[in-house]
């Protein structure tokens with residue numbers, strides 16, 4: 001076991017309020033491409049901006065077409081060792097909670113409960129008019145059958161995945177809670193994020209400014225590496241197999 005992983009396991013064993021912050025990199029080993037992967041839907045399709053979604057039926061059709069492609073990818077994926085280890089640490093009281101930029105819902109499938117989804121979830125659809133939430137599966141199936149974006153069964157409003165689109169603001173409540181968790185954390189683990197998308201990427205620096213030890217686990221370097229107490233540039237699967245073997249306990 002490398003020294004950094006031993007140190008991290010030691011911190012977690014003695015932590016009272018550790019917080020994990022995850023990005024698309026934690027789900028690549030579950031088969032979901034990250035933002036920059038050459039084969040990913042995000043790399044081959046231009047995202048539909050929120051204003052365009054509101055303005056034109058053509059944009060809504062394109063939005064639903066793209067979301068239908070990623071829907072199957074998300075629902076076939078299974079949590080991997082990192083999702084499962086984080087959920088186990090929460091159950092053991094090692095981890096206070098988890099803040100994620102991901103929209104795939106794999107943390108909850110893996111058993112995490114105290115989860116803040118900064119960018120929402122692709123597992124649900126929301127009505128933009130009456131705010132009713134629906135399960136994504138049946139509505140994606142309806143779009144695939146008809147080629148028309150579904151509308152709300154209750155009020156006829158526009159339906160969109162419960163995710164934050166480009167040009168749409170993050171929920172201030174979720175962001176505020178995430179900032180409070182970051183400030184209170186004694187260990188802050190940033191896992192699988194390029195740490196370039198703000199305001200989410202501001203959280204590790206906020207945690208550090210308020211006294212947390214900061215660990216960054218990511219295959220590539222990030223712009224926040226200079227702030228971190230530990231940087232581990234390796235595959236998340238490898239790192240978590242070693243960390244799980246070290247069995248952080250409260």
Ligand code: NAD
Pocket residue numbers: 022023024025026027028029032033034035036042101102103104105119192193194195196197217218219220234235236237
């Ligand atoms: P990102 O794509 O910008 O960065 C992911 C980082 O993870 C990269 O630096 C990459 O080198 C690293 N990485 C990938 N696989 C890894 C592995 N197996 N081991 C170690 N490191 C690995 O992702 P981001 O910072 O989360 O920002 C992208 C945005 O796109 C987010 O806002 C997110 O909402 C969205 N997105 C979500 C998903 C998802 O829900 N799974 C997938 C793609 C994009």
